[in-house]
Amino acid sequence: MSIDIETARKVAHLARIRVEEDRLPALAQEFSNILAFIEQLNEVNVDDIEPMVSVTPMRLKRRADVVTDGGYQDKILSNAPDAREGFFAVPKVVE
Amino acid sequence: MSDLNKLTISGARDALAKGETTAQALTEACLAEIEGAGALGAFVHKTPEIALDQAKAADARIKAGEATAMTGIPLGIKDLFCTRGVPSQAASRILEGFKPEYESTVTQKLFDAGAVMLGKLNMDEFAMGSSTETSVYGNAVNPWKVDERQLTPGGSSGGSASAVAADLCLAATGTDTGGSIRQPAAFAGITGLKPTYGRVSRWGIVAFASSLDQAGPMTKSVRDAAIMLSAMAGHDPKDSTSRDLAVPDFEAALTGDIKGTVIGIPREYRLDGMPAEIEKLWDEGKAMLADAGARMIDISLPHTKYALPAYYVIAPAEASSNLARYDGVRFGRRARLAAGDGITEMYEKTRAEGFGDEVQRRVMVGTYVLSAGFYDAYYNRARKVRALIKRDFEEAFDQGVDAILTPATPSAAFGLGEMADADPVAMYLNDVFTVTVNLAGLPGISVPAGLDVEGLPLGLQLIGKPWEEGDLLNTAYALERAAGFVSKPEKWW
Numbered sequence: 174m175s176i177d178i179e180t181a182r183k184v185a186h187l188a189r190i191r192v193e194e195d196r197l198p199a200l201a202q203e204f205s206n207i208l209a210f211i212e213q214l215n216e217v218n219v220d221d222i223e224p225m226v227s228v229t230p231m232r233l234k235r236r237a238d239v240v241t242d243g244g245y246q247d248k249i250l251s252n253a254p255d256a257r258e259g260f261f262a263v264p265k266v267v268e
Numbered sequence: 269m270s271d272l273n274k275l276t277i278s279g280a281r282d283a284l285a286k287g288e289t290t291a292q293a294l295t296e297a298c299l300a301e302i303e304g305a306g307a308l309g310a311f312v313h314k315t316p317e318i319a320l321d322q323a324k325a326a327d328a329r330i331k332a333g334e335a336t337a338m339t340g341i342p343l344g345i346k347d348l349f350c351t352r353g354v355p356s357q358a359a360s361r362i363l364e365g366f367k368p369e370y371e372s373t374v375t376q377k378l379f380d381a382g383a384v385m386l387g388k389l390n391m392d393e394f395a396m397g398s399s400t401e402t403s404v405y406g407n408a409v410n411p412w413k414v415d416e417r418q419l420t421p422g423g424s425s426g427g428s429a430s431a432v433a434a435d436l437c438l439a440a441t442g443t444d445t446g447g448s449i450r451q452p453a454a455f456a457g458i459t460g461l462k463p464t465y466g467r468v469s470r471w472g473i474v475a476f477a478s479s480l481d482q483a484g485p486m487t488k489s490v491r492d493a494a495i496m497l498s499a500m501a502g503h504d505p506k507d508s509t510s511r512d513l514a515v516p517d518f519e520a521a522l523t524g525d526i527k528g529t530v531i532g533i534p535r536e537y538r539l540d541g542m543p544a545e546i547e548k549l550w551d552e553g554k555a556m557l558a559d560a561g562a563r564m565i566d567i568s569l570p571h572t573k574y575a576l577p578a579y580y581v582i583a584p585a586e587a588s589s590n591l592a593r594y595d596g597v598r599f600g601r602r603a604r605l606a607a608g609d610g611i612t613e614m615y616e617k618t619r620a621e622g623f624g625d626e627v628q629r630r631v632m633v634g635t636y637v638l639s640a641g642f643y644d645a646y647y648n649r650a651r652k653v654r655a656l657i658k659r660d661f662e663e664a665f666d667q668g669v670d671a672i673l674t675p676a677t678p679s680a681a682f683g684l685g686e687m688a689d690a691d692p693v694a695m696y697l698n699d700v701f702t703v704t705v706n707l708a709g710l711p712g713i714s715v716p717a718g719l720d721v722e723g724l725p726l727g728l729q730l731i732g733k734p735w736e737e738g739d740l741l742n743t744a745y746a747l748e749r750a751a752g753f754v755s756k757p758e759k760w761w
C-alpha cells in the first residue's frame with residue numbers, strides 16, 4: 174500500500190511530531206517503502222494462529238494492592254523543563 | 269602489572285584476589301585510556317569521581333574478604349541505562365539534561381556486586397539503528413581499521429563494542445532488541461550475549477520495544493560474559509516480565525565438554541548473495557564444534573524470512589507507545605514556544621526537534637500500524653507471524669537440538685556514512701540473523717571466530733533454549749577455544 178501526502182500528514186499529527194509541509198512527500202515515500210517491506214507478511218498463512226501476547230508465557234505475580242512507593246514530589250519535579258509551586262507547568266490548556 | 273585496562277574480568281578478579289593489583293589501579297588505567305580515546309566517540313559522559321570512589325570501596329571490600337567476581341571491575345555503561353545523578357540520555361536530544369533520581373536494577377546489581385562505573389557509552393538514539401550513526405553525540409567509531417576509512421562499531425550498542433574492543437574498560441553493558449548486542453560484538457571482535465527474555469530486569473532501562481528489549485554483557489571472553497550475566501540477572505519485582513528463577517553460577521557451567529551436544533544448522537540462514545567469507549566462517553564453525561564432539565544436524569526454521577518484516581511492525585508499534593512519554597512536560601527538553609502556542613504545539617515542536625530522523629520515522633510507522641483500520645492488517649498479523657517464528661524454534665528444540673549455529677551478521681563492519689543514502693530498509697538487513705532470537709525470546713551469543721580477507725573480525729552466533737544460558741555459554745566456550753581468536757585492533761586513536 175502506498176502512503177499519500179495526506180496520510181503522512183495525518184500520521185505525523187497522530188504521533189504529535191511536527192513535519193514541515195515540504196518534508197511530507199519524502200516522508201510519504203519512506204513510509205511506502207517500509208510498508209512494502211512489511212507487506213511480505215501477507216504471504217504467510219496465519220489462519221487459526223493466535224497472536225503472541227507473551228514471549229515467555231508465565232503467570233504474572235500478584236501483590237497486595239497497597240502503596241509501596243512515593244512521597245518525593247521534589248524528585249519527581251527535579252527534571253521538569255518547567256515546574257512551579259510543586260506542579261508541572263504547561264501552556265494554557267483551557268481557554 | 270602493566271596494561272591493566274587490557275585484562276579480562278576473570279584475569280582482573282584473579283589478580284585482585286592475589287593482591288597483584290588494586291581496583292584503584294585498574295580504574296586509573298582505564299580512565300587514562302579513555303582520556304586518550306576521544307577519537308572513538310565511545311564514552312559520552314565520563315564519571316571518574318564515581319569510578320574512583322567505587323574503586324576505593326571495592327579495595328576495602330577485597331581487603332575485608334567480601335569480594336564477588338565483579339568487585340573492582342571497571343565497566344562502561346550504555347547510555348540507555350538510567351544511572352542516578354548521571355546524564356542518561358539514550359543518545360537523544362529529547363533527554364538533554366536528564367539526570368535520573370533512581371538507578372536501573374541492572375546497574376544497581378552491578379554496583380552491589382562491587383563493580384566500578386567509568387562512564388556512559390554511545391549508542392544509536394533510543395537504540396534504533398545498527399551503526400551508532402543516529403546518536404545525538406555523533407558517531408562511535410570501530411577501533412578496527414584496515415584503510416583510511418573509519419568503520420562503524422555496529423549498533424545500537426556501538427559505544428559498548430568500541431570501548432571493550434579498544435580496552436577502554438574491562439567489559440560493558442549492552443541492550444539487544446533486534447541484534448543490538450550481538451551485531452556490534454561481531455563487528456568489533458568481542459563477545460556479546462543476549463539473555464532469555466525475562467532473565468534480566470528491564471527496570472530503569474529506557475524502553476524501546478518492551479516485548480523484545482533485553483540487557484546483557486559485552487565482554488572480552490565467554491567466561492567474562494558468564495561472570496557478568498550472573499551479576500546482572502535475577503527476578504525483580506519492579507519488572508513484571510522478569511522471571512522468578514534462581515540465577516545459576518554461569519561460570520561453573522563452562523566445562524568445555526560438548527560431547528553429544530546436538531547443533532542445528534538452519535538452512536534458511538543461507539541467504540542469496542551472502543558473502544563467501546561468511547559462508548566459509550559458518551562452515552569452519554561447524555567443523556570446530558564437530559571436532560569438539562558435537563553433532564551437526566540440518567534443521568528448518570521456515571518463517572525466518574518473515575522475521576524482519578514482523579519486527580518492523582512490532583518494534584515501531586511498541587516504540588510509538590513507549591516514546592509517547594517524551595512530551596516536554598516531565599523530563600528532558602521542551603521546545604521554545606511562540607506566543608500563542610498551546611499544548612499541542614508544545615508536543616509537536618518538542619518531539620520534532622528532540623527526536624532524530626530514524627526515531628521519528630519509527631514512531632510514525634508504529635503510529636500508523638496501530639491506527640484504527642490497520643491494527644489487524646499489520647499489528648495483529650505481525651504478532652501471529654511472531655508466534656509462528658517462535659514455534660519454528662520450539663519444533664527444532666523438540667527434535668533434540670541443543671543449540672543453533674548461524675553467522676552473527678551478513679557482513680563485516682562497514683564504513684561510517686556508507687549507508688547514508690541507502691533506503692532505511694537496507695540498514696535493517698543487518699539484523700537478519702539476530703532478530704529471530706528476540707522475536708522468540710531466546711538467548712543468543714555472538715562469539716568472534718575469525719577475520720575476513722581485509723582483516724576485520726567476523727562473529728558466529730549460537731542460539732540456545734530458553735533459560736539455558738549455562739549450556740549456551742558452555743557451547744560458546746568450546747567454540748571460542750576452538751576458534752582461538754586473539755586478534756586485537758592496532759591502536760591508531
